[in-house]
Amino acid sequence: GENVEQHPSxxxxxxxxxxxxxxxxxxxxxxxxxxxKQELGKGPQLIIDIRSNVGEKKDQRIAVTLNKTAKxxxxxxxxxxxxxxxxxxxxxYGQNFVFGPGTRLSVLP
Amino acid sequence: xxxVSQTPKYLVTQMGNDKSxxxxxxxxxxxxxxxxxxxxxxxxxMFSYNNKELIINETVPNRFSPKSPDKAHLNLHxxxxxxxxxxxxxxxxSQAPSRGGQQFFGPGTRLTVL
Numbered sequence: 403g404e405n406v407e408q409h410p411s412x413x414x415x416x417x418x419x420x421x422x423x424x425x426x427x428x429x430x431x432x433x434x435x436x437x438x439k440q441e442l443g444k445g446p447q448l449i450i451d452i453r454s455n456v457g458e459k460k461d462q463r464i465a466v467t468l469n470k471t472a473k474x475x476x477x478x479x480x481x482x483x484x485x486x487x488x489x490x491x492x493x494x495y496g497q498n499f500v501f502g503p504g505t506r507l508s509v510l511p
Numbered sequence: 512x513x514x515v516s517q518t519p520k521y522l523v524t525q526m527g528n529d530k531s532x533x534x535x536x537x538x539x540x541x542x543x544x545x546x547x548x549x550x551x552x553x554x555x556x557m558f559s560y561n562n563k564e565l566i567i568n569e570t571v572p573n574r575f576s577p578k579s580p581d582k583a584h585l586n587l588h589x590x591x592x593x594x595x596x597x598x599x600x601x602x603x604x605s606q607a608p609s610r611g612g613q614q615f616f617g618p619g620t621r622l623t624v625l
Contacts, residue, residue, distance in 0.1 A: 436613065436614065438616075440552075443619075444618060444619070445515075445601050445603075445616035445617050445618050445619050446554070446601070446616045447616065448613055448614065448615070451613060489552055491554060498556055498559060498567050499544070499556060499614065500556075501553075501554040501555070503551075503552070503553055504552045504553070504554075
């Protein structure tokens with residue numbers, strides 16, 4: 403079955419810096435890759451997603467890149483703000499949704 | 512309006528009891544899911560229903576039984592609760608999974624088994 407790895411597990415950046423979270427997947431049939439942000443005490447919230455026929459997608463300060471050949475995809479957050487602090491999950495969808503273990507991002511003011 | 516709602520938000524119960532968690536979505540989605548998030552934040556799918564029919568049933572003990580009375584509801588019933596069942600349970604919904612429809616999650620139910 404699908405296996406999704408995610409790095410780093412924790413990430414601390416200064417406000418205004420960029421943050422990058424990387425994920426790899428194992429099933430080449432996976433074709434949809436969402437990213438979720440989970441704040442304390444809340445459910446995961448979709449922040450951006452990318453499909454296998456696209457290499458890059460951007461939405462304001464957030465971007466996602468996908469390398470199908472290498473089977474990895476990354477989340478890029480620019481100009482980080484304290485409210486970006488949360489746990490971020492990547493996921494891959496082939497036959498079902500498989501989540502990475504999460505990255506705890508701390509943005510220091 | 513809340514897109515995906517769950518009740519209760521907190522559930523504290525004794526080992527051996529039977530309990531249910533309810534989930535409703537008002538997004539018109541065909542597919543609904545239950546996830547378990549453990550203390551280390553790992554999110555693992557338990558069940559997936561499409562148009563009231565079970566399409567995914569991961570290796571979950573038989574004590575867990577999902578019930579979908581209609582497309583907008585997917586309830587989770589748990590029999591003979593065990594200490595290891597303590598976790599946060601999330602309901603989610605999406606459009607057709609074959610197209611990788613975007614998932615929307617509920618706020619979660621924190622289950623504590625004493």
